[in-house]
Amino acid sequence: MALIMEVIHTVRPATPANFEKYVVRYGEVAVPLMERCGFDLLGGFQWSTGERGRDLLLVRFDSLEHYDKATTQLVRELSDPDTIKGLMDLGLDIEEYVRLGDTLPYATAERLARVLDDPPDAPRQYLLARLKAPLGTFPDALEAVGQLVDRVDGQGTELVTAYSARSGARGEFTDLWVLPDRPLDLSFRTGAQSLPELDRAFAAVETEFVDYVNPLPYSRLR
Numbered sequence: 001m002a003l004i005m006e007v008i009h010t011v012r013p014a015t016p017a018n019f020e021k022y023v024v025r026y027g028e029v030a031v032p033l034m035e036r037c038g039f040d041l042l043g044g045f046q047w048s049t050g051e052r053g054r055d056l057l058l059v060r061f062d063s064l065e066h067y068d069k070a071t072t073q074l075v076r077e078l079s080d081p082d083t084i085k086g087l088m089d090l091g092l093d094i095e096e097y098v099r100l101g102d103t104l105p106y107a108t109a110e111r112l113a114r115v116l117d118d119p120p121d122a123p124r125q126y127l128l129a130r131l132k133a134p135l136g137t138f139p140d141a142l143e144a145v146g147q148l149v150d151r152v153d154g155q156g157t158e159l160v161t162a163y164s165a166r167s168g169a170r171g172e173f174t175d176l177w178v179l180p181d182r183p184l185d186l187s188f189r190t191g192a193q194s195l196p197e198l199d200r201a202f203a204a205v206e207t208e209f210v211d212y213v214n215p216l217p218y219s220r221l222r
Helices: 016-036 064-078 109-116 138-152 196-204
Strands: 003-012 040-047 054-061 093-103 126-132 158-165 172-178 207-215
Antiparallel strands (some): 040 207, 158 172
16 A cells, blocks of 8 residues: 655745745755655645745655665765755754644545546645544544545546554544636525535545645745
């Protein structure tokens, strides 16, 4: 089963100019280093909601062995302080948060390949959903959400990937969706028709938090 590594950097002071300098230098220094070490960097994003000055990186590994080999090589490379000197020379405070997750059954390789193999003319917006199932009901929640994904995937929105972290809150999982080119109409309506799959998914999930992220220049997911 493939693994997804989620990396979040917070840049301070979080001014637009500082974040721009950081993103450009990260693309010049850190991204090539990661790729040399065997990291499959799917996407790099700027958070459009939530805390200012943050990015999100999603890295795919074919297996735990692939992860161990790539991260060991990265540690070896970073033993030379000059390796990322260009990034450190910016004089910014950069915090890094990393966690590893397992891809979920409905996050198929075909769904990911479909999005990667069909780059748009202009970068799209992505939706990151953090879901949490009540304790002891995780398998039921995954089944319900997977049925919803099967029903709605490709009808305007497309699932990119989904994963459950090996650390952190038990029962939490993450879905990444690519949004349609047209803006989503999120206005409140009465009497709106509901899908049975949507009702089952909401009944199985305790909470859901939604953020929007936009691709950075070096992102393969556009």
